[in-house]
Amino acid sequence: MLTILYRGPLASCDYDCPYCPFAKRRDTPEQLRADRAALARFAAWVAARTDETAVLFTPWGEGLVRSWYRETMIGLSRLPHVRRVAIQTNLSGRTAWTARADLDTLALWTTYHPGQVTHERFLAKSLELTALGVRHSVGVVGEPAHLEAARRMRADLATSTYLWINAAEGRTYTDAEAAAWTALDPLFSYSRHPHPSLGLPCRTGHDVVSVSGDGTVRRCHFVKTPLGNLYDNTFTPSRTPTPCPNTLCDCHIGYLHLEPLNLYDVFTNGLLERIPTHL
Numbered sequence: 052m053l054t055i056l057y058r059g060p061l062a063s064c065d066y067d068c069p070y071c072p073f074a075k076r077r078d079t080p081e082q083l084r085a086d087r088a089a090l091a092r093f094a095a096w097v098a099a100r101t102d103e104t105a106v107l108f109t110p111w112g113e114g115l116v117r118s119w120y121r122e123t124m125i126g127l128s129r130l131p132h133v134r135r136v137a138i139q140t141n142l143s144g145r146t147a148w149t150a151r152a153d154l155d156t157l158a159l160w161t162t163y164h165p166g167q168v169t170h171e172r173f174l175a176k177s178l179e180l181t182a183l184g185v186r187h188s189v190g191v192v193g194e195p196a197h198l199e200a201a202r203r204m205r206a207d208l209a210t211s212t213y214l215w216i217n218a219a220e221g222r223t224y225t226d227a228e229a230a231a232w233t234a235l236d237p238l239f240s241y242s243r244h245p246h247p248s249l250g251l252p253c254r255t256g257h258d259v260v261s262v263s264g265d266g267t268v269r270r271c272h273f274v275k276t277p278l279g280n281l282y283d284n285t286f287t288p289s290r291t292p293t294p295c296p297n298t299l300c301d302c303h304i305g306y307l308h309l310e311p312l313n314l315y316d317v318f319t320n321g322l323l324e325r326i327p328t329h330l
Contacts, residue, residue, distance in 0.1 A: 087119045
């Protein structure tokens with residue numbers, strides 16, 4: 052199965068999180084039209100495939116407030132060869148659209164941003180998804196100011212909803228600080244420290260690739276060397292996992308695919324929506 056992490060031109064977001072470099076950027080109408088066209092082209096490419104495919108949308112901006120992302124996810128979820136279609140989202144938009152999708156295929160990777168949305172509003176959205184039967188995880192960035200909000204969210208979420216914690220960019224955690232976050236997310240240790248990756252076998256470039264809006268294929272978002280293009284048939288996956296060229300890997304959507312970490316055994320069919328199997 053080929054897993055694709057797709058990131059088109061979209062960069063606008065309705066939040067202004069201080070830890071996000073793209074917060075509150077506005078896309079022009081021309082940029083939005085370009086993003087919509089690029090997404091339609093990608094969706095058509097996926098639809099034309101016959102081999103098993105999984106897609107995770109990782110936009111710089113917020114995709115689900117745009118109708119074309121919602122409609123694309125609904126359409127892809129109903130294709131027989133698409134095993135999973137998921138997106139990273141702040142969950143600020145509506146949720147009712149998910150009822151039109153195949154919920155055996157659709158999933159959401161959601162993030163709660165204290166200070167951008169009230170506890171009650173975000174919680175209500177998550178509980179709506181649970182009631183609708185939509186697979187989703189909920190996450191929080193591990194900023195010290197977010198700890199109490201994360202504890203409150205964990206207490207109020209459905210017990211079946213996994214709460215993950217991302218280490219804040221550039222932050223070093225004492226053992227005591229890490230223990231507080233690990234009490235909420237038993238897998239926080241994977242996020243706490245960057246992972247040495249140079250020379251280690253990784254699935255990226257093999258059965259996982261990153262694709263940009265123009266169809267350029269790279270092994271992952273963090274390795275800039277192009278491997279070809281989806282639309283001119285210049286991309287051929289490697290036969291086996293290949294060594295990582297980077298010294299460190301510190302993002303979940305990257306180190307998830309490092310073979311020595313064995314995280315495929317942890318997340319199994321919840322890889323793209325960040326839901327571990329046995330937690």
